[in-house]
Amino acid sequence: MQEFLQLVVSGIATGAIFASLALALVLIYNAMGLVNFAQGEMAMFAAFIAYTLINHGMSFWIAFPVTMVLAFGGGILIQRIVIKPVERAPVLTLVIITLGLATLVNGFAGFIWGYVPRYFGSPFSSDSIDLGGVFLNERDLGVIGVSGLVLLAVYLLLQHTTVGLTLRAAAHHPEASRLLGVHVSWMLALGWGLASAVGAVSGMMVAPILLLEPNMMQTIIIYAFAAAVLGGIESPLGAVVGGLVVGVVINLAGAYIPNAGDLQLAFGLGIIILVLILKPNGLFGRAATRRV
Amino acid sequence: MGRKAPGLAAAAAFLLISAACGGNTATTTQTDVGVTSNSILLGTTIALSGPAAAYGTIANAENAYFTYVNNTQGGVNGRKINFKILDDAYNPAQTVPLTKQLVEQDQVFLMFSGLGTQAQTSVRDYLNTKKVPQLFVATGATTWGKDFGNFKWTMSWQPPYQGEARIYAKDVLQNHPNAKIGVLYQNDDYGQDYLKGLTDGLGDKASMIVAKESYDVTAADPFAQLTKLKAAGVDTLFLFSTPKPSIQSLAFVSKVAWTPTIYLNSVSNPQVYMLAAAKAGAALKNVTSVGYIKDPTDPQWANDDGMKLYKQVIANCSTCNVQDGFNIYGVAVAYTMVGVLKQAGNNLTRANVMKIASTQLNESNPFLLPGVKVTTTSNDHFPIMQEQVITWSGSLWQLQGSIIDERGSIK
Numbered sequence: 001m002q003e004f005l006q007l008v009v010s011g012i013a014t015g016a017i018f019a020s021l022a023l024a025l026v027l028i029y030n031a032m033g034l035v036n037f038a039q040g041e042m043a044m045f046a047a048f049i050a051y052t053l054i055n056h057g058m059s060f061w062i063a064f065p066v067t068m069v070l071a072f073g074g075g076i077l078i079q080r081i082v083i084k085p086v087e088r089a090p091v092l093t094l095v096i097i098t099l100g101l102a103t104l105v106n107g108f109a110g111f112i113w114g115y116v117p118r119y120f121g122s123p124f125s126s127d128s129i130d131l132g133g134v135f136l137n138e139r140d141l142g143v144i145g146v147s148g149l150v151l152l153a154v155y156l157l158l159q160h161t162t163v164g165l166t167l168r169a170a171a172h173h174p175e176a177s178r179l180l181g182v183h184v185s186w187m188l189a190l191g192w193g194l195a196s197a198v199g200a201v202s203g204m205m206v207a208p209i210l211l212l213e214p215n216m217m218q219t220i221i222i223y224a225f226a227a228a229v230l231g232g233i234e235s236p237l238g239a240v241v242g243g244l245v246v247g248v249v250i251n252l253a254g255a256y257i258p259n260a261g262d263l264q265l266a267f268g269l270g271i272i273i274l275v276l277i278l279k280p281n282g283l284f285g286r287a288a289t290r291r292v
Numbered sequence: 293m294g295r296k297a298p299g300l301a302a303a304a305a306f307l308l309i310s311a312a313c314g315g316n317t318a319t320t321t322q323t324d325v326g327v328t329s330n331s332i333l334l335g336t337t338i339a340l341s342g343p344a345a346a347y348g349t350i351a352n353a354e355n356a357y358f359t360y361v362n363n364t365q366g367g368v369n370g371r372k373i374n375f376k377i378l379d380d381a382y383n384p385a386q387t388v389p390l391t392k393q394l395v396e397q398d399q400v401f402l403m404f405s406g407l408g409t410q411a412q413t414s415v416r417d418y419l420n421t422k423k424v425p426q427l428f429v430a431t432g433a434t435t436w437g438k439d440f441g442n443f444k445w446t447m448s449w450q451p452p453y454q455g456e457a458r459i460y461a462k463d464v465l466q467n468h469p470n471a472k473i474g475v476l477y478q479n480d481d482y483g484q485d486y487l488k489g490l491t492d493g494l495g496d497k498a499s500m501i502v503a504k505e506s507y508d509v510t511a512a513d514p515f516a517q518l519t520k521l522k523a524a525g526v527d528t529l530f531l532f533s534t535p536k537p538s539i540q541s542l543a544f545v546s547k548v549a550w551t552p553t554i555y556l557n558s559v560s561n562p563q564v565y566m567l568a569a570a571k572a573g574a575a576l577k578n579v580t581s582v583g584y585i586k587d588p589t590d591p592q593w594a595n596d597d598g599m600k601l602y603k604q605v606i607a608n609c610s611t612c613n614v615q616d617g618f619n620i621y622g623v624a625v626a627y628t629m630v631g632v633l634k635q636a637g638n639n640l641t642r643a644n645v646m647k648i649a650s651t652q653l654n655e656s657n658p659f660l661l662p663g664v665k666v667t668t669t670s671n672d673h674f675p676i677m678q679e680q681v682i683t684w685s686g687s688l689w690q691l692q693g694s695i696i697d698e699r700g701s702i703k
Contacts, residue, residue, distance in 0.1 A: 003523035006548065010515040017512065107341060115345035116564060117536050119571040126573025128547050135548040139573075210512070211536055211568065215343050219510045254516035262479035262508035264516075 005134045007251050013140030015247020017209065020147040020202035021217065021224035022231070022239035024195045027154065029233050031171050031191020032083075034094050035225065038101035039199050040217030042078075045105050046071040046196070047203030047212055048113050051120050060123045064204060068197045075196025079189040087185065109214040122208035143205045147240060150201050154236050157194075167191055219265060223250070226271045232285020241283060246271060321638040326401025332368065332633065332640070334358075335376045335394035337415075338407040338430070342381030346535075347407050349612055350430060351377045353622025354405055354629075356609035361630055363608075368633045371640075376400065382407075384414035391415040395424050402427055402642060405449075405625055409433040409481055412446075420445045425646045427632075428625050428675075432456070432559070434485050437674035438702060440650065445642075447650055449625050449666075451584055451676045453482065453557070454489030455698040457532075459582055460555045461493025462696065463681055464500070464528065468553060472502045474526030476517055476541060478533055479506035486532035486557055502526060507533070513540050519548075528553045535560045542574035553578045558679075562617040563589045566684060576686065582679040582696075583689060584664050585624055589615050590688055598658030624659035628666055628675070631655050663695040672699065 028036040053063040124142035128135040158164035169177045170187035178184050210216050227246045231238020250264045326333040340348040358373040380386040394400045402425035406412045409431040419426040420443050428449035436448035477483030491498050503524035505517035514537045529552040531538050538560035561581040586593050593599040605623050606612050612619045632649050655666040664678045677699040682689040
């Protein structure tokens, strides 16, 4: 039982990592109607920026917002330079562009910082809390807590502010929004900026656990996709719940299905396929309706 | 059957060359493709980008040694060594065309220190068919020395993983005879090679291994596996994992207040990773590994001639971090390569170089631990088979006991 609980707890901790990145994926999806394959790499790049700031003497809690602002600006810049020219192209073109962007950002980070895994300081202690033999790590709790706060902020922004309303309108009904005087293109850029900032939080939170190197997010992004799809690709809450579920499921499967310890990624992809077949809208997604 | 052919062809080539040499005087120069009167061209493929790009510095360090030899000794017997380095990003699908490019287009004399087990396996057939030496591949897989009979143009340099694991087995039997061993290993040739060495080394005590768990390189972390090992009552943990999962494991063990004796494979023991693990929260108590190269961060070598030479050599590489253990590895293996070329003298043919490397090595390498020799004989093609147990002191690795020799143990 103790073993089971420990697996669940460390699964939740791993799941929080997936959830934080899935959140950024969902934001871009809501802003653009597409998945951004470069999301993980952008988060990694932001973590490197934070690392550089901290190494130059900045304290973590100052570097944190500074990096978020830089990432926000970077996201907008990427949208303006790379995405805008092909804004009206088919979705496939955009997806391929984000794939290319992923490789580009990865290579660029490697070029600047090299590939040796580095320790990235966490503001949370690495001590554990002993709950009757099940150990809860404070650093993991920090990731969960910060992801929760980001989720709350995103929810409030999208659902309870005019900017949020405009963002959603621009993404889902671009033509109508344009007629109402909304700068659709700039709203999409704002969506990229926001997603990039949320991704930066993810990068800074998980870097102490995954170790900072250019390939840090490469497998995480697949689990984050699984989490986002499981939660219903449009739902921020779904992304977080999906992340935690995926984390726990792959941990338990790895431990209790014989010889499955090395099949974790297969489980992640299996979840994507199963959800798409059985419940295409995920746990929290709304069924798409179309007027005929 | 197909694998026998290169061996026979190699033997035939030896006969032809010895026949050709027979009538000549000693001063006549015999050379092959890639050698001119004033140059020798070597080639390599290594990861300069991609997941294993941390290794890329090895090639630059090797080049630094060749530059040193070219500048201070005028090359080898008047021939300057040129070294062409291509980036295969640790991806065997790129290793194949790049290797063909080096052999057929650039016309290298031999391939030197290509990196990665899978990458080098993917070109082994090709290079053996072409009879191009694939010398001192930078991987610890046991197959290089073990399967030399089938691939007579391919050799490794560093100690094989199985030999290292056998040393751990000896250490456990001697110091922890009642250990309950748990093994975390990567589910590929690398992890399984180590596991086999440990199991073989324990012999009839192999039942000391009470649990073993594998992980895939694509896993986010190995925490599920470690939780199971802990629950199985393991008190002696073997980490046959690459640096990232090893660091995560070392930190996780401390997170869950687990205090096993830990054996950490040498792939993951460079100081930079140990310090990263410490910062990530690992207590690093009772951690054992092995070494065979002098550690540039260890103050005991400050006045050592070999270390002084290393520092002089590595100054030829502007991007090389002098503290990085990979760089002294590169300089050390380049030293052996130059030794082989010197020994070949004016009989600078691929066959002769291969013959010297695979059967006549007998070198004291200034960059290796005192007592470690680089040797090969007609029936032993593992150049380095001696290592020394090291334990982590909190800031650096400390040598324990004396050199342990595993020569001849792998059949």
